[in-house]
Amino acid sequence: MDFSVLRNLISRYCAGEEYWVDSRTVYIGHKEPPPAAEAYIPQRYPDNRIVSSKYTLWNFIPKNLFEQFRRIANFYFLLIFLVQLIIDTPTSPVTSGLPLFFVITVTAIKQGYEDWLRHKADCSINECPVDMVQQGMVVRTQSSKLRVGDVVMVREDETFPCDLILLSTSRGDGTCYVTTTSLDGESSHKTYYAELFLFDFLSCSFCYFRPLGAENLLLRGATLKNTDHIYAVAIYTGMDTKMALNYQSKSQKRSAVEKSMNAFLIVYLCILISKAVINTVLKYAWQWSADRDEPWYNHRTEIDRERHVIRAFTDFLAFMVLFNYIIPVSMYVTVEMQKFLGSYFIAWDKDMYDEELGVGAQVNTSDLNEELGQVEYVFTDKTGTLTENNMEFIECCVDGHVYIPHAICNGQILSAASSIDMIDSSPGGYRRVRHSVYQCVPVCTSVHQCEHEDLFFRALCLCHTVQVKEEETVESIKRGIHLGKPTSFYISSSPDEVALVEENVLCIMSGTQGVVSSCVCSRFELLHVLNFDSVRRRMSVIVKSSSGEYLLFCKGADTSIFPRVVSGKVEQVRARVEQNAVEGLRTLCVAYRRLSPAEYEEACHQLSDAKLALKDREQRLAQAYDLIERDFTLLGATAVEDRLQEKAADTIESLQKAGMKVWVLTGDKMETAAATCYASKLFRRSTQILELTKKRTEEQSLHDVLFDLSRTVLRQRSLSGSGSGNYREIFLEISRNCSAVLCCRMAPLQKAQLIKASKEHPITLAIGDGANDVSMILEAHVGIGIMGKEGLQAARNSDYAIPKFKHLKKMLLVHGHFYYIRIAELVQYFFYKNVCFIFPQFLYQFFCGFSQQPLYDTAYLTLYNISFTSLPILLYSLIEKHVSIETLKRNPTLYRDVAKNALLRWPVFLYWTCLGLFNACIFFFGAYFLFDNTTFTSNGQMFGNWTFGTLVFTVLVFTVTLKLALDTHHWTWINHFVIWGSLLFYVIFSLLWGGIIWPFLNYQRMYYVFMQMLSSGPAWLGIILLITISLLPDVVKKVLCRTLWPTATERAQVGRTLIRLFIVACGLLSLFSSMAMRGCWILAGIRTRCRTRRSAAFQTCFRLTCLVSMQAIEELGHFHLPGIVYRSLRHVAVHYHAET
Secondary structure, X not given: OOOHHHHHHHHHHHHOHHHOOOOOOOOHHHOOOOOOOOOOOOOOOOOOOOOOOOOOOOOHHHHHHHHHOOOHHHHHHHHHHHHHHHOOOOOOOHHHHHHHHHHHHXXXXXXXXXXXXXXXXXXXXXXXXXXXXXXXXEEEEEHHHOOOOOEEEEEOOOEOOOEEEEEEEOOOOOEEEEEEHHHHOEEEEEEEEOOOOOOOHHHOOOOOOOOOOHHHEEOOOOEEEOOOEEEXXXXXXXXXXXXXXXXXXXXXXXXXXXXXXXXXXXXXXHHHHHHHHHHHHHHHHHOOOHHHOOOHHHOOOHHHHHOHHHHHHHHHHHHHHHHHHHOOOHHHHHHHHHHHHHOHHHHOOHHHOEOOOOEOOEEOOOOOOHHHHOOOEEEEOOOOOOEEEEEEEEEEEEOOEEEEEOOEEOOEEOOOOOOEEEEEOOOOOOOEEEEOOOOEEOOOOOHHHHHHHHHHXXXXXXXXXXXXXXXXXXXXXXXXXXXXXXXXXXEOOOHHHHHHHHHHOOOOOOXXXXXXXXXXXXXXXXXXXXXXXXXXXXXXXEEEEOOOOEEEEEEEOHHHHHHHEEEOOHXXXXXXXXXXXHOOEEEEEEEEEEEOHHHHHHHHHHHHHHHOOOOOHHHHHHHHHHHHOOOEEEEXXXXXXXXXXXXXXXXXXXXXXOOOEEEEEOOOOHHHHHHHHHHOOOOOOOOOOOOOOHHHHHHOOHHHHHHHHHHHHOOOOOOOOOOXXXXXXXXXXXXXXXXXXXXXXXXXHXXXXXXXXXXOOOOEEEEEOOHHHHHHHHHOOEEEEEOEOOEOHHHHHOOEEEOOOOHHHHHHHHHHHHHHHHHHHHHHHHHHHHHHHHHHHHHHHHHOOXXXXXXXXXXXXXXXXXXXXXXXXXXHHHHOOOOOHHHHHHOHHHHHHOHHHHHHOHHHHHHHHHHHHHHHHHHHHHHHHHHHHOOOOOOOXXXXXXXXXXXXXXXXXXXXXHHHHHHOOOOOHHHHHHHHHHHHHHHHHHHHHHHOOOOOXXXXXXOOHHHHHHOOHHHHHHXXXXXXXXXXXXXXXXXXXXXXXXXXXXXHOOOHHHHHHHHHHHHHHHHHHHHHHHHHHHHOOHHHHOOOHHHHHHHHHHHHHHHHHHHXXXXXXXXXXXXXXXXXXXXXXXXXXXXX
């Protein structure tokens, strides 16, 4: 048995991650080890199949059920269902089992469909054809059949089928070029090296040690470029590859709405338990007297009397079953459907489609839709996010002299069609320097300056990793073709390098075997490349000229070049670099060093030792680079511009008006980033800038700097603590109280750490476009990736992806606003309608001796949340628009009305709960008093228990549905169809359920109950009256709040027209309720007691109602209603007013 997985887990989690190493011995081509080698123990490795699916055909049902019943609500209803099966409960197990079955089934179908799509994707990947070397021949096979040790051949533009070690390439220098777009999103060409320069490597029969590094490892998913073919050996296959290891799920993000739902659920669970306890106690208190005990024909035995604890617990469970419908189990499936379906509105939004890129917005997770409406802090990258990441060469500075391409002189643009003209714009005169592709004729005032200009432009053309390609096909689009003829274009890992080479080219790196041609008469041999890394922030090359001279050219950030410079015009160049940085330009400094043969040999020895090191290889390389890159002569600096994205300033301004605080996190220097912030309107000229820099902390202690900032921002005269542990909290508190924050020179990990420290209370959003932004995107509450020029890694690891930064405005201010409004109404409405549903059942126990008699029929209990009231709220949560899209975009301050979970706070939750309790009391006691005071049937027959429950249930269904209709602002034909269709469905179902004798039912207690109730005129009047009284308080509350304390959203709505609508609704409801009340009281015989004090109060109430009704009719005149409708309503109101 293979215990490698268990051993690896124990080693990883017990010994520590940093000590865990997966080492393996791989024999190329499965050749047996030589006789002198150690004992060969065959190792078992997984095949090359990729499995990203969660289920199989055999484990789908048990595994899916296990995952679903991990939810508290599902597990709770399962327990209720089992209790109904075990003990004698007042309701049928179907009432809990059917809704639970519906929820489980819908969720299982959704998850099963998603997993089936993953199975299809896995099959398409595993069945991809690959070329494998077997017995000296290249054969075609499927990717899933590869094993560790197999030698594969990969051709240009093919994807690597597994993690490989490069053995040999078709290029003579043993290199190949790879793009990792599908792996990390980076579209740049990276260089990899073969350690075995053997074309006939299969005949190799000897063994030797060679160090392997990241430059030899080809990862699965990467694509071979600019190389005809390669041979490589498989070392990690299947689920051991790095791509498969990245399949592991990220940390689950939970929205604020979900947290509020869980809190509300706990409250209602406590209410449920309280109800069950109260009823159980009152039941035994009521039965304490002998005359209220069991009847004579059902007297309890002595054994039953002794088992009172078990009987009390059984009664408690029975009451729990009776009241369990207060927990809305269908709310979870409705919320999931709302999020899943609602996410398509972002993908379908044409305003968020970019014509240039040909892509629109993408939704990678739908669980955070409503979180888009709760964002308080926006953390954004600068390069490629706020800017276009499209570099344009602006100028260069050589020995203090500034050269500008295509400069304007005396009102004319000085340029050339076949070459690049550069104008010396520095003080001291006008000089032109002409640089052609084939010649270099600088006009210089001194030999020294001419030499430095020549070296400067040679450095730009030699010190880079730019590749030249004639033609490339990307997604069926050919690049590099002009007028039907192939042309050259440049490929590089950095857009800065491409801009510099395109504008300042002296030569094109052509030729083979490491030979570089410069102009016509100069040839340079490329000896070593010291690659760029984010720690050194520079790169270097060592070249040999045709005269045998060794030169070291280096370019990088000013902070990494200036400390290593020993000569040159440092101050002039530094001043120009700082000026360019203030203007928002990206700068690079260029330096060189002449190497003697002895120094070159020493450098080669250091690099060779570092590259051959088997341990601490990267550290030794860094030390070698540090020893070689020193004693530079400064040549000059370059400046390129990364222009601001379209409407980036407008987007940031809108976000700030919406109450969000924008933080810019960038790796650029402070002056460059600050200029971008001013251009994007994040900073204003009147803004007070507070700086916390290394230079300032060197002049003052950190404590004193934080004290000054705290005194300025927080108005504090002293710091709360002086320990270093408190500095972090003080810094965050100061930053939170600033209108905007700019953090410079930040590494990707530092961005994530800052967001992690800041996201304890506010809702954070991180947006970026590159692989270096992935860490902060994953850390924030909501992560948004931009599908920019730095690849798709940010977009693939984000929750949402947009083409440009300007689309963030509509994403948050419109979609986020709508999503939150809809989901908040959905959650509150579900709890409200379940309170209305179950509280009459609780009240009914006080009138039935706590006998656990249900008020509603089993069919009504089962279908209430599934059919009668579920579809209207689902549709509302998908298409409701309380204000127009144009209003939200025009007035960003409306976002503040929904910020900080405003609609799911405890006061709002208590209002909905109290409204539900009030409506439930109206339903129950209204029907009770109507039953108590009159005979409802014309033949003198009294209504029974089930008729009473049906009357209450009818009022309930109509009230909660009409409540949603009153809350709807955006009406379409779909709204009308669903809302009125749901009410019609309830009526038709009740008629069929009680009008037909169903053969599959043992007893039918609802037979003819609904028809008998509808045959009574007082029942009709009672239903209308109770519905009107139930809705009236909410309508009055809305009218008063909109009139006296309107929010910004309410003021931005239709204004007086909307207020008139509410006045009309209030007046008409008052009119009809008054008429219904008078009709009921007349039929009940109350008219004979008109002279009593109570009747006088009723008459006063009627008069006030008539006045409100008349005002409503007058308001109707402002609406363009048909004349006959307006005159009829006015006639009814006037006639009723005169009679009253």
